[in-house]
Amino acid sequence: MKVLSPVPWYLSINTRLLSAMTLLITLIVAGLVWQWADSSERLIRHESRDKGEAVAEALALALTPFVADENWNQARIVTDLLVQRNTDFVYVLVVDERSPQIALALPHEQEQRLVPDVVPLWVSDAAMKEGAPRFAETFLLHEVTSGGRTAHRGDRIVEVAQDLRFTTKRFGIVRVGVSLRHADEMIAANLRFSLISVAAALLLALVAGYFMSRRITYPVIELAALMERAGAGDLTQEASVRGNHEVAHLRHTFNEMLASMRQKRLLERYVPMGARREIDSDPEGRLQLGGRRLRAAILFSDLRGFTALSERLEAQEVVSILNEYLTMMTGAIASHGGDINEYVGDAILAVFRSEGGNNGALEAAHAAWEMQGRLRDLIAKTTNEEVKKLVMGIGIHVGDIVEGNIGSRDRVKFGVVGDTVNLAARIQDRSRDGTMTCIFVSDDVVADLGKAFRSQSLGETTFKGKKRPVVVWEIAERLEEPRPSAYVERTTMI
Numbered sequence: 421m422k423v424l425s426p427v428p429w430y431l432s433i434n435t436r437l438l439s440a441m442t443l444l445i446t447l448i449v450a451g452l453v454w455q456w457a458d459s460s461e462r463l464i465r466h467e468s469r470d471k472g473e474a475v476a477e478a479l480a481l482a483l484t485p486f487v488a489d490e491n492w493n494q495a496r497i498v499t500d501l502l503v504q505r506n507t508d509f510v511y512v513l514v515v516d517e518r519s520p521q522i523a524l525a526l527p528h529e530q531e532q533r534l535v536p537d538v539v540p541l542w543v544s545d546a547a548m549k550e551g552a553p554r555f556a557e558t559f560l561l562h563e564v565t566s567g568g569r570t571a572h573r574g575d576r577i578v579e580v581a582q583d584l585r586f587t588t589k590r591f592g593i594v595r596v597g598v599s600l601r602h603a604d605e606m607i608a609a610n611l612r613f614s615l616i617s618v619a620a621a622l623l624l625a626l627v628a629g630y631f632m633s634r635r636i637t638y639p640v641i642e643l644a645a646l647m648e649r650a651g652a653g654d655l656t657q658e659a660s661v662r663g664n665h666e667v668a669h670l671r672h673t674f675n676e677m678l679a680s681m682r683q684k685r686l687l688e689r690y691v692p693m694g695a696r697r698e699i700d701s702d703p704e705g706r707l708q709l710g711g712r713r714l715r716a717a718i719l720f721s722d723l724r725g726f727t728a729l730s731e732r733l734e735a736q737e738v739v740s741i742l743n744e745y746l747t748m749m750t751g752a753i754a755s756h757g758g759d760i761n762e763y764v765g766d767a768i769l770a771v772f773r774s775e776g777g778n779n780g781a782l783e784a785a786h787a788a789w790e791m792q793g794r795l796r797d798l799i800a801k802t803t804n805e806e807v808k809k810l811v812m813g814i815g816i817h818v819g820d821i822v823e824g825n826i827g828s829r830d831r832v833k834f835g836v837v838g839d840t841v842n843l844a845a846r847i848q849d850r851s852r853d854g855t856m857t858c859i860f861v862s863d864d865v866v867a868d869l870g871k872a873f874r875s876q877s878l879g880e881t882t883f884k885g886k887k888r889p890v891v892v893w894e895i896a897e898r899l900e901e902p903r904p905s906a907y908v909e910r911t912t913m914i
């Protein structure tokens with residue numbers, strides 16, 4: 421499909437339509453935003469400082485005789501009363517210069533500290549200076565609960581520091597933290613008013629734009645009709661692309677959307693990653709039955725006892741447990757490059773392809789080990805006694821398989837078939853006899869594992885459809901941590 425070149429700005433419909441609207445919106449919005457931002461800023465600073473200073477002065481006057489006489493019980497009573505009457509109090513700190521520690525505080529856990537930990541250190545340094553009331557706009561370092569109210573970490577406050585004096589001598593400092601919550605709410609109210617004003621300005625601009633755009637509405641109406649046909653299921657009619665402007669680009673984008681919808685319609689028939697890669701490689705959206713032969717490891721897993729469990733639990737609870745289990749197992753398989761080909765109830769069929777230097781058998785073994793670990797995690801955190809009884813058996817075999825589109829022209833399944841698949845399923849059935857990990861593998865898998873795992877031979881087993889017995893092993897221990905899979909990296913890039 422031809423890709424259109426960028427639209428020159430002087431041919432842009434957006435330029436012609438928005439030239440008048442931009443000037444109008446800019447003037448209105450700039451005036452409103454400037455007016456309300458300026459008034460809000462002044463309101464925050466003046467009201468917050470005035471309130472903080474008034475509170476600090478009142479508290480200083482009330483506490484001066486009690487702090488001078490070191491009557492801390494009475495000082496606490498006075499402080500508690502003032503805090504209860506003012507919902508904007510966050511904290512109160514009273515410093516007695518006769519002692520290096522905080523003598524009185526709300527919340528009380530700040531008492532006996534050398535420096536409070538509710539605000540940054542620079543705020544405390546500024547508060548300790550002598551002179552007129554000191555103001556500092558800051559934020560809380562952690563949650564503070566005082567007077568039955570809770571202020572959260574990061575909340576903005578203004579702190580006012582007021583000297584405690586007897587005659588002219590300073591003997592202490594009162595520090596009051598006042599919440600800026602109400603000021604922020606006022607800003608939000610102003611912002612809402614500004615947005616309403618902006619909406620009105622946009623409405624006026626849109627009315628003007630409507631009269632300017634009447635000359636170009638027909639192509640859009642025609643495109644809307646095509647969209648309606650697409651919504652009804654007809655994905656064959658593409659829009660003709662004429663010109664080099666925004667409407668032409670819109671039609672071009674619509675055609676690309678149709679192509680994506682055609683591919684999605686085909687993709688809905690598929691589940692495995694292999695099928696999605698195949699569709700991505702076919703931009704024309706064609707569907708062909710057939711397959712290819714490749715070497716891969718097949719992993720079958722089955723949850724023992726789940727069928728009996730599903731008969732004893734409510735349907736919704738069964739579905740919830742199964743979805744959580746399959747989510748955990750899917751994550752383990754995908755993290756090692758596995759492609760889930762099919763879910764059959766609680767059973768899983770996964771394919772680990774040995775392509776591009778990827779060791780499918782080794783990745784399957786690592787995935788199986790992680791699946792058992794995740795099942796243990798699920799059992800450990802559940803409170804359902806029935807779930808704690810679940811056991812998972814896993815069977816793995818590696819060999820040649822046939823992978824491809826199986827079915828009819830109307831219904832397709834991307835599947836895997838072959839002796840390797842059948843033998844992996846039968847090895848999984850044998851895993852009921854497991855005594856260690858219940859991860860059973862064939863002799864061919866063990867040959868590909870190298871030194872990554874320690875396995876224990878269970879001897880030869882005769883399986884249906886196999887002329888010769890097959891040596892079955894149970895993985896006992898993982899000796900090496902898995903390395904990043906080249907196959908996983910490649911599929912991630914795709």
